Amino acid sequence: DAGVIQSPRHEVTEMGQEVTLRCKPISGHDYLFWYRQTMMRGLELLIYFNNNVPIDDSGMPEDRFSAKMPNASFSTLKIQPSEPRDSAVYFCASSLGGQGGNQPQHFGDGTRLSIL
């Protein structure tokens, strides 16, 4: 079975450019999560969706970040304009039925983003 698929795996771009990260969740999963991981702050939840509807975006750092889920099989995280402090590994995860515990989140392999 295919897991969570993220693209691109690596992205290097200059400050001020628009960055779009993509995620295909596991088929049938009804929750989708976007995380950011850095050495300093660890793994932080940015936003999550239930049945394609954003439920909690309180972790989105600022208005430069936006996320959409137009259908059950696709989500995007966009940064516009990008800044060097946005450099991190961004993970997408999906689950069936919730945030964790007995509903494990399945993570993709992440997008390593570098903003120069």
Add this chain to the structure above:
Amino acid sequence: QKEVEQDPGPLSVPEGAIVSLNCTYSNSAFQYFMWYRQYSRKGPELLMYTYSSGNKEDGRFTAQVDKSSKYISLFIRDSQPSDSATYLCAMRDDKIIFGKGTRLHILP
């Protein structure tokens, strides 16, 4: 005080040793406690979860939760080089919070 504290390591132990990984937390509302394993350049994968206090065993892995002390542990018996990874604790009430992870190296 941060919500979840985890020693970043690295922790290096010889193959076959018992490994103890720990997290402390401050929010008494946490009910679900999880351990994720993350290999280099991969996403985290759920290793174990526990609801409320107590122990849970799965093969070489044992998870312990002590809610009175706000302290959780993961024990790995008969550690193998393939156990070398970063281990993240996680816990939630209405929102999941991850520790920063402990890097573990098992020396052959």
